[in-house]
C-alpha cells in the first residue's frame with residue numbers, strides 16, 4: 026500500500042478525532058486516570074533529569090503529580106495519553122496559561138513522550154487529539170512555551186499542527202549549567218478571536 030493511503034482511507038470513514046489515523050506507529054489515545062500517574066511520572070522524571078524541555082529541576086513525587094492532575098481535571102481540561110496495548114508511550118495536557126482571569130480562554134499545552142517513542146508520529150497524534158478536545162471546549166488560543174535549545178522536534182510538531190511563532194525570550198532559564206531561551210508559539214482554537222467567547226463564560230469565571 027502506498028504511504029499515506031491508510032490515513033486517507035481511515036479519514037474517509039470519518040473516524041472520531043480520538044482514533045489515530047496518522048503515521049506508522051498506531052496508538053490509542055484516551056483520557057488518563059489516576060492509575061496512569063506512576064507511568065506518567067516516570068516519563069516526566071526522565072525529562073526533568075536529562076532534558077531542558079521542562080525548566081523543573083527535581084522530579085516531582087507521585088503525590089505531587091496526582092495533585093497537578095486533579096487541578097487540571099478540576100478545570101475540565103483534557104489530560105491524554107497514548108498507549109500501545111497497556112503501555113503508556115507519552116502524554117499531554119492543557120493547563121491554564123496564566124492565572125489572571127482575563128486569560129481564561131487561553132491554554133498552554135505540555136507534551137512528553139518516553140524517550141524510545143520519539144520521532145514515530147506519536148506526539149503528532151497526541152497533540153492533535155488535545156487540540157480537538159480543547160476546540161470542543163470554551164478555549165480559543167493554545168500557547169506552547171518551548172525551550173530554545175534542542176527543541177527541533179517540538180517546534181516542528183507545533184508548526185505542523187498550525188502553531189505560529191509568537192516570540193522569543195532570551196536566557197530566561199538556567200539549567201544543566203547553561204542559559205536557555207524560550208520560544209513562544211500559539212494557535213487559534215476553533216473560531217479563535219473571530220467571535221466572542223461563550224456568553225455564559227464571559228464574566229462568570231472572573232473571580233479575582
Ligand SMILES: CC(C)(COP(=O)(O)OP(=O)(O)OC[C@H]1O[C@@H](n2cnc3c(N)ncnc32)[C@H](O)[C@@H]1OP(=O)(O)O)[C@@H](O)C(=O)NCCC(=O)NCCS
Nearest residue numbers: 078136137138143144145146147148149177178179181182
Ligand atoms: C517534542 C515531542 C513531543 C514530539 O513528538 P514526536 O512523536 O517525537 O514527534 P512526531 O514524530 O509526531 O513528529 C511531528 C512532526 O515533527 C517532525 N519532527 C519530529 N522530530 C523532528 C526533529 N528532530 N527535527 C525536525 N523535525 C522533526 C516530524 O517529521 C513530524 O512532521 P511530519 O508529521 O510532517 O512528518 C517528543 O519528541 C518529546 O517528547 N520530546 C521531549 C520532550 C519535549 O520536548 N516536549 C515538548 C515540550 S514543549
